[in-house]
Amino acid sequence: MERFTISLDAALAGDFDALIAARGYRNRSEAVRDLIRAAIAADRAREAPAGHCVANLSYVYNHHERELAERLTEKQHAHHDLTVAALHTHLDHENCLESVILRGPTARVQQFAEALIAERGVRHGQVNLIALEAEAHHAHDEHGEAHVHYRPAR
Structure with missing residues (x-):
């Protein structure tokens, strides 16, 4: 220290x-x-996006907007490799808040987050990206394989 x-x-x-x-x-x-x-x-x-990241994408939208909920869900399915989890909250009779946890190559995560925020009818979109560092990791037992762990960049 x-x-x-x-x-x-x-x-x-x-x-x-x-x-x-x-x-x-x-x-x-x-x-x-x-x-x-x-x-x-x-x-x-x-800086230009590089490496991997984890991100929290949050946005508010009116679920009465024509086919918006379906478009947002389809985009998340199309990017299932980036989408870790999603939380959907009803704010009132019309508005919903979604918070989507993303993980992957920073440029792809950022591009996907911006595409969701840009959907017609999405309001108050914001993404919080956290850079990750890759660390090679050994197998945990004789049957496992070596793999990569990601930790927040220092």
Whole structure:
């Protein structure tokens, strides 16, 4: 673990402490680590997509929109290799929220997420991509095969 010191004016330090309390952090170090991770992830998101990722795609749509639910489901089936799971929630008599967990090559995941968000009738679409690092892994027993594990990129 490396340590470093930063200086903040009193107003900024007070605002930061209020943010820490509102978000439930136990100390400044935990909050700073999360802010640094978020900044690194945002910087990576500006780069050309590469490698693998896991993503959470969330969007709201009106289920009365002509054949929209069927189009969204068909797209997910057509990309079953990227779609890990989906959660469907009824918000009111007309609107639904779907949250779809995706995993795969970053460029394909991003393209698929953008295609779902762009469907006519989808509103409030947002995707959160998390870069993954591949790690070769040995077989777990004599009958298994070597395989790849993916972990969040540092």
